[in-house]
């Protein structure tokens with residue numbers, strides 16, 4: 001215990017600069033898991049529909065509990081309704097009925113405002129829709145500024161449709177750049193041909209360029225942003241409402257979608273195969289989660305009552321692995337640990353796994369972790385001034401250093417959640433935010449820390465002898481089989497620290513090393529479309545025996561890299 005007098009003394013003491021020396025051992029050490037910096041994805045805060053999935057139009061299949069006419073508006077005096085008597089398929093049970101008043105002569109139709117606006121960027125858009133009703137003529141698809149009326153794209157397609165069955169139309173067009181997110185997608189037709197009658201539409205879709213050009217793919221811009229680094233939505237509010245893998249595959253019109261866990265519908269257009277395609281395209285290792293019997297809203301299923309769900313998991317494995325010989329679930333025991341913490345919570349968890357028993361076949365998966373509040377309990381939100389702050393991001397770095405030091409035991413870890421649509425989020429603060437505006441993506445400070453750590457992964461964790469104890473500096477060293485050496489050091493303190501890294505027994509290293517440093521004052525944050533904190537690169541001159549010296553400012557993190565000459 002400190003008396004208040006000695007606490008004061010300590011406070012003034014730590015504001016002066018320190019220096020520390022780290023000797024990295026070149027022998028021994030433990031294998032490090034290559035899966036320590038993962039991405040945990042779940043459809044929350046419109047991270048799937050309206051987020052990473054490329055499809056931009058909202059409520060296109062009238063899915064979820066109360067779709068109504070969400071996102072739709074009449075154009076040119078039509079009247080719109082959700083028609084539950086005219087369905088596309090067994091899965092998609094409603095359509096959009098567009099009634100045209102008698103005497104109409106103009107081009108009329110409907111618009112869709114997407115997820116907080118339709119992003120309109122110069123480029124090609126692929127469009128798909130179903131139409132039913134007697135119509136033979138031109139259908140015009142447009143992207144239009146909602147208040148400005150500016151037309152960014154206008155494209156005619158000739159359609160012949162009857163009331164006997166659904167007609168599928170696919171077409172693409174090129175748009176010019178909009179300066180904001182207030183845009184709608186419009187579908188117009190010749191009102192004179194439908195006056196006094198109606199047409200029906202369903203599963204309207206519009207995609208900008210997708211990542212790796214995939215059909216029904218993920219957004220290119222979001223994909224590229226997340227490429228730099230690696231959920232519970234499927235639990236369901238009740239057992240019946242859980243995510244069913246077999247209803248997220250196959251043609252989109254056969255996917256019923258579901259009311260997601262986070263108060264909005266999931267279209268499941270981003271389904272099992274799309275997740276795997278995403279992993280493939282980013283060279284990610286997928287970790288398949290199966291339902292354990294626990295629902296978010298309670299309703300736990302256990303014991304023999306779980307048998308059909310185990311069967312379902314085996315069917316899923318067979319479907320994915322192409323083997324019909326899967327008769328038992330893979331062995332191995334894993335514990336999934338979640339941490340949503342304050343900065344001090346993370347720092348005090350630095351040594352969480354240091355003394356954990358090591359049992360063969362047993363591993364830890366830190367399935368979700370993030371700093372979500374300040375030490376005084378203020379919740380962090382992108383929308384207020386307290387977005388993710390430097391202090392919290394450094395505390396996450398301290399925790400991640402603890403994970404890496406124990407990565408012989410902690411095999412997998414994933415920050416969560418990773419993506420939110422600004423303004424459509426109920427679980428802040430996510431790693432990355434996006435909007436429908438041009439240049440839509442903003443990385444939180446935590447995003448840059450994840451990026452720093454995940455791109456400096458060694459395969460062997462090396463022992464370090466230092467002339468200081470842990471706190472406020474925390475460190476971990478690793479090396480790769482290709483002769484690179486990494487030292488990650490977090491400074492969770494209010495004073496700048498000088499660090500000298502030596503690798504006395506290493507030979508053949510270049511005298512020129514690199515260090516990437518991220519730091520800022522404790523409460524600084526990156527706001528939507530306003531990035532103030534990100535890593536800064538420097539080159540260092542030194543040697544393995546004399547060391548390399550660099551400064552780690554207060555609330556900072558440094559990733560040091562030495563490479564073969």
Ligand SMILES: *[C@@H]1O[C@H](CO)[C@@H](O)[C@H](O)[C@H]1NC(C)=O
Pocket residue numbers: 087088089090
């Ligand atoms: C509409 O849904 C019913 C089941 O509610 C199904 O029998 C019917 O085939 C569906 N219509 C189409 C066109 O698929």
Ligand SMILES: *[C@@H]1O[C@H](CO)[C@@H](O)[C@H](O)[C@H]1NC(C)=O
Pocket residue numbers: 134162163197
């Ligand atoms: C559509 O056209 C067909 C064939 O001319 C006709 O039998 C049917 O009544 C028309 N349907 C509507 C809704 O007008």
Ligand SMILES: *[C@@H]1O[C@H](CO)[C@@H](O)[C@H](O)[C@H]1NC(C)=O
Pocket residue numbers: 244246247312
């Ligand atoms: C999916 O599998 C469940 C059993 O787990 C079954 O009840 C359901 O009918 C299946 N759905 C489809 C579309 O096959």
Ligand SMILES: *[C@@H]1O[C@H](CO)[C@@H](O)[C@H](O)[C@H]1NC(C)=O
Pocket residue numbers: 028029030358405408461462463464
């Ligand atoms: C390797 O793991 C053991 C626990 O199994 C631990 O005691 C030791 O410190 C670790 N060594 C390094 C270099 O991390």
Ligand SMILES: *[C@@H]1O[C@H](CO)[C@@H](O)[C@H](O)[C@H]1NC(C)=O
Pocket residue numbers: 021022023465466467502504
């Ligand atoms: C680092 O290694 C050097 C050379 O072996 C040694 O002189 C020094 O005391 C060591 N420093 C620490 C902090 O272990």
Ligand SMILES: *[C@@H]1O[C@H](CO)[C@@H](O)[C@H](O)[C@H]1NC(C)=O
Pocket residue numbers: 514516537
């Ligand atoms: C900083 O260094 C890293 C690692 O070498 C590199 O990937 C990144 O592109 C560099 N950033 C800048 C802005 O030069």
Ligand SMILES: CC(=O)N[C@H]1CO[C@H](CO)[C@@H](O)[C@@H]1O
Pocket residue numbers: 045046262263264423424425426427
């Ligand atoms: C569409 C959606 O999920 N909206 C919710 C997002 O989060 C805000 C804030 O919690 C809720 O108010 C919305 O209902």
Ligand SMILES: CC(=O)N[C@H]1CO[C@H](CO)[C@@H](O)[C@@H]1O
Pocket residue numbers: 017018496497498549550551
């Ligand atoms: C406070 C302090 O000692 N800062 C020094 C840390 O190391 C760098 C690089 O050698 C110097 O430039 C700083 O002056």
